[in-house]
Amino acid sequence: MSNLLKLIQESRASVLQNWMEGIRDLSRRRGLIDERELEAQSGDVLSAIADVPADTNLSNIDLPAWQTLKELLGTLSAARAVQGFSPSETALFVLSLKQPLFELARKHWGNKANELFSEITLTNDFIDKLALYTTDSYIHGRDQVISRQQEEMLELSTPVVTLWDGIVALPLIGTLDSSRTQVVMESLLQAIVQTNSRVAIIDITGVPTVDTLVAQHLLKTITAARLMGAECILSGIRPQIAQTIVHLGINLEDVTTKAKLSDAFRLALERSGRAVVRVSKANTSAHAAKEL
Amino acid sequence: MAATVLKTETIHIKSSSDVVTARQQVRTLAIELKFSLVDQTKIVTAASELARNTLDHGGGGEMDVAVVENGIRRGLRLTFRDHGPGIADIKQALSDGFTTGGGMGLGLGGSKRLMNEFDIHSQPGAGTTITAVRWK
Amino acid sequence: MDRIPILRMGNFLLVTIQVDMHDRLALTLQDDLTNRISEVGARGVLIDISSLEIVDSFIGRTLANIASMARVLDAQTVVVGMQPAVAITLVELGMSLPGIRTALNVESGMEYLQETAEAGMEIGVYGGDSTED
Numbered sequence: 001m002s003n004l005l006k007l008i009q010e011s012r013a014s015v016l017q018n019w020m021e022g023i024r025d026l027s028r029r030r031g032l033i034d035e036r037e038l039e040a041q042s043g044d045v046l047s048a049i050a051d052v053p054a055d056t057n058l059s060n061i062d063l064p065a066w067q068t069l070k071e072l073l074g075t076l077s078a079a080r081a082v083q084g085f086s087p088s089e090t091a092l093f094v095l096s097l098k099q100p101l102f103e104l105a106r107k108h109w110g111n112k113a114n115e116l117f118s119e120i121t122l123t124n125d126f127i128d129k130l131a132l133y134t135t136d137s138y139i140h141g142r143d144q145v146i147s148r149q150q151e152e153m154l155e156l157s158t159p160v161v162t163l164w165d166g167i168v169a170l171p172l173i174g175t176l177d178s179s180r181t182q183v184v185m186e187s188l189l190q191a192i193v194q195t196n197s198r199v200a201i202i203d204i205t206g207v208p209t210v211d212t213l214v215a216q217h218l219l220k221t222i223t224a225a226r227l228m229g230a231e232c233i234l235s236g237i238r239p240q241i242a243q244t245i246v247h248l249g250i251n252l253e254d255v256t257t258k259a260k261l262s263d264a265f266r267l268a269l270e271r272s273g274r275a276v277v278r279v280s281k282a283n284t285s286a287h288a289a290k291e292l
Numbered sequence: 293m294a295a296t297v298l299k300t301e302t303i304h305i306k307s308s309s310d311v312v313t314a315r316q317q318v319r320t321l322a323i324e325l326k327f328s329l330v331d332q333t334k335i336v337t338a339a340s341e342l343a344r345n346t347l348d349h350g351g352g353g354e355m356d357v358a359v360v361e362n363g364i365r366r367g368l369r370l371t372f373r374d375h376g377p378g379i380a381d382i383k384q385a386l387s388d389g390f391t392t393g394g395g396m397g398l399g400l401g402g403s404k405r406l407m408n409e410f411d412i413h414s415q416p417g418a419g420t421t422i423t424a425v426r427w428k
Numbered sequence: 429m430d431r432i433p434i435l436r437m438g439n440f441l442l443v444t445i446q447v448d449m450h451d452r453l454a455l456t457l458q459d460d461l462t463n464r465i466s467e468v469g470a471r472g473v474l475i476d477i478s479s480l481e482i483v484d485s486f487i488g489r490t491l492a493n494i495a496s497m498a499r500v501l502d503a504q505t506v507v508v509g510m511q512p513a514v515a516i517t518l519v520e521l522g523m524s525l526p527g528i529r530t531a532l533n534v535e536s537g538m539e540y541l542q543e544t545a546e547a548g549m550e551i552g553v554y555g556g557d558s559t560e561d
Contacts, residue, residue, distance in 0.1 A: 143364050186330055189512035196532060223524045224515035229508060229531035308451040315448065315482065333482055333513040337521060340484040344451070388522050399485055402521035 004119050005058065007104050009050045016046050018100030023093055032083050041076055045097075048072050058126040061133065070133060077134045078141030090138045094131045098124065158184045160191035167268045168197045169261070173206030181217035188221060192230045199268040200225055203261045205236030215250040222255055231256070231271065235264035295360040295369070295425075305343050305372075306352045314343040314355050318370065321357055325366055327428060335368055335426050338403035342372045342422055345399050350374020350420055360425065367408070367427040375419040382412050432457045434464050439471040440541055441503075442534075446479045454490040461494055465501045471548070472541035473498050476534055478509025488523045495528050504544050505529065508537035 008015055019042055024035070048069035056065045073094070080090040101123050109116035158180075163169050170188045192200055202218065204210070210218075222232040235258040237245075245252060258264040269276060301321070303314045318339040322332040339355070346353045353374030360369045379385045388401045400422075404410040409425040430453055435442040441464055443457070461473060475491065477483065483491075495505040506529045510518075518525070531537035 140364060182330070185516060186328075186512060189515060193512060193532070198532065198536065220516075220519045224512070224519045227515040227518060227525060227530055228510045228512065229533075229536065312448050312450045319481070330513045330516050333511075333517045334520065337482045337484050337517045340482060340486075341521075344484075344486060402485060402523075405520050405522070406517065 003108075004101065004105055004123055005050070005052070005056065006054050007108055008046070008101070009054065011104065012046060012050055015100045015104060016043055018103060019046070019097050022096035022099055032085060044072055045069070045076070045094075058122050061126070061129045069130075073130060073134050074137040074140075077137035078144070081138050081141035082145060085138075087135055087138055091131045091135050094127060094134050098127050101127070158187050160187055162191075162195055162197075163201070163265055164269065164272075164274075166195070166197050166272050167199045167201070167265070168192060168195055169201040169203060169265075171203045171206065171261075175209070176207060176214045176217065178213065178217070181214065181221075185217065185221045185224065189224055189228060192225060192228060197230060199231050199233065199271050201233045201235055201261065201264045201268060203236040203264070204234065204241070205238070205261065207236075207241075210241045210244055212248050212250060215245060215248070215252070219250075219252075219255070233258060233264040233267060235259070235261045295362040295367070297369075298359045298361055298366075300356055300358040303355045303357070304352075305346050305355055308344075308347065311340060311343040311347060314357075315340050318357050318368070321359060322368055325359060325368060325428060327368070327426075331426065331428075334406040335370075338406040338424060338426075339370055341399040341403040342370065342424065345422075346372045346374045346420075349379075350376030353419070362427070365427045367425050369423065369425045370407075372422045373419065378416040378418055378420050379412065379414040380416050382414060386412075430456075431460065434460060436464075436468060436470075439469075439545060440538070441465065441468070441470045441473045442476070443474070444476040444479070448481070449487060451486055454487055458490055458494055458497070462497045462501065465498055465503050470501075470503050471545045473503055473505045474534065474537045474541060475505065475507045476509050476537075477507060477514075478511065478533070480511070480514065483510070483514050483518055485521060485523060488518060488521075488525060492525055492527055504541055506531050506537040506540050508532065508534055 016039075020039055023038065023042070052065040052069075057063060061070065076093075077090050080093075102120055105116060105119045105123065109119060158170070158172075160168055160170050168188070168191050170184065170191075172184065176184070188200060188202070191197070202221070204218075207214070218234065222234070225232045233256045234252070237257055237259065256267070258267060266276060299321075301317060303317055304310060305314060315336050319332060319336050322335050327335065339357075343355055346355070350372075351374065353372060353376070356369075356371040356373075358369045358371070360367050386401045386404060400412075403424060407424040407426045409423075409427075411423045412420065413422075414420040430447070432443060432445060432447070432449075432453065441461065443461065445457075447453070449457075464470065465473065473494070475494070477491075480487075491507055495507075498505045507525075508531045510530065529540065531540055
């Protein structure tokens with residue numbers, strides 16, 4: 001069926017050499033990949049093509065015989081996405097295989113126009129399909145990179161700090177959306193358990209707007225904390241936000257709110273049976289004198 | 293785009309201990325799919341509510357739990373089937389506080405909030421099928 | 429049939445739920461607890477759910493019922509150790525269990541029960557019998 005396949009098997013080394021000529025710039029220009037590594041990868045791909053049974057159909061790459069080749073290309077392309085190659089460079093890697101294969105066909109069927117035409121059409125189609133498959137895998141790989149980065153960014157943006165033994169605070173900064181709030185919620189509740197904190201302060205000084213959705217998320221966090229046995233204090237509500245909350249008809253009546261983080265901290269200390277007192281000058285000097 | 297089913301398991305729900313089995317089966321698959329602990333808990337809780345619903349209101353039935361794929365997203369799809377009396381007013385059944393079984397009436401509406409997709413097919417007298425999906 | 433063991437510590441009853449409860453087991457616990465409260469005249473009930481992986485509406489309702497029944501029998505109930513994932517899910521489900529006292533762990537739960545029990549005693553000591561209602 002595919003006579004070309006047999007030809008590739010016979011002259012593997014020269015095909016690889018011609019292919020490498022075509023893709024050498026890929027490593028030279030960007031320095032993203034080592035030339036030897038590129039050659040090893042090309043060799044693997046070529047073997048995956050040449051090692052299928054000689055009668056395998058080129059027109060259907062979904063055949064089980066092509067599975068090894070597809071897996072190999074899939075891994076390579078996903079890796080290309082991580083290494084920083086562009087989609088066209090990744091596709092070019094596969095498309096460059098056309099030239100050496102056409103060359104091979106011309107050498108063999110140079111004087112038989114009909115056979116040459118049909119072999120070239122078949123090969124062209126085969127490589128195009130592989131290139132499309134490569135692009136799909138590349139995009140899949142890149143999607144995974146993006147979603148991983150998103151997760152990492154979410155984790156970075158929500159630090160929970162311990163203010164005192166048994167008191168944690170979550171200073172929220174930036175716009176809150178649904179997925180971020182979920183991460184915020186989880187890390188706060190997790191911190192409550194880890195630090196054994198009875199009081200948690202959520203400070204929203206750095207949150208530009210509070211809409212119904214954000215307010216609902218905050219309320220849910222506060223309720224969940226209560227179910228676990230901790231109390232939440234909401235602080236840092238700016239005047240505009242206070243207005244929005246009332247206009248939107250959001251009920252914060254069951255929530256302890258304080259204007260400033262410091263007020264919330266004072267309350268949190270009170271709730272845990274502590275108080276902040278000013279040490280008077282007389283006392284300090286007396287103390288200092290004793291020390292001397 | 294239609295979701296591709298990668299794996300399905302069926303659990304018969306005939307008694308309250310089958311509800312426990314259903315929860316455990318859903319938990320195993322949710323862990324396999326690497327859902328976060330919170331997401332696992334949400335899915336298992338929804339499964340528990342819906343399985344109890346199948347038992348109490350549908351007089352028993354079965355649950356299919358399937359691993360599905362839609363593009364790069366994977367998810368868990370729960371399908372509950374019973375041949376009970378069916379639900380006459382689905383909208384009412386989904387509203388919080390509506391109950392016919394003496395519960396708090398959070399079963400259906402609550403599980404809908406715990407999942408990403410939720411679909412009820414029911415005909416009075418012919419039973420109910422509820423399909424719920426949570427994507428990763 | 430399976431039962432969840434109920435421990436007694438002075439005036440208090442302690443329950444640790446460790447199994448994935450089926451509905452009947454939850455109802456048995458509700459019966460057993462109310463019986464024990466009146467038997468021993470318990471002043472407080474502590475339910476540790478730190479090993480529970482889910483609380484659905486049925487278990488939530490059972491906990492609320494236990495708390496209400498205990499209150500009628502003059503005992504306080506405190507539920508301790510709810511896991512964050514469970515709490516988030518319960519809130520999403522629409523259950524905020526407003527009638528239930530919660531605490532982070534057994535230690536703070538016991539502290540709460542002791543405080544409320546002592547407060548109750550003080551009325552008896554200083555206020556005399558006539559002020560009790």
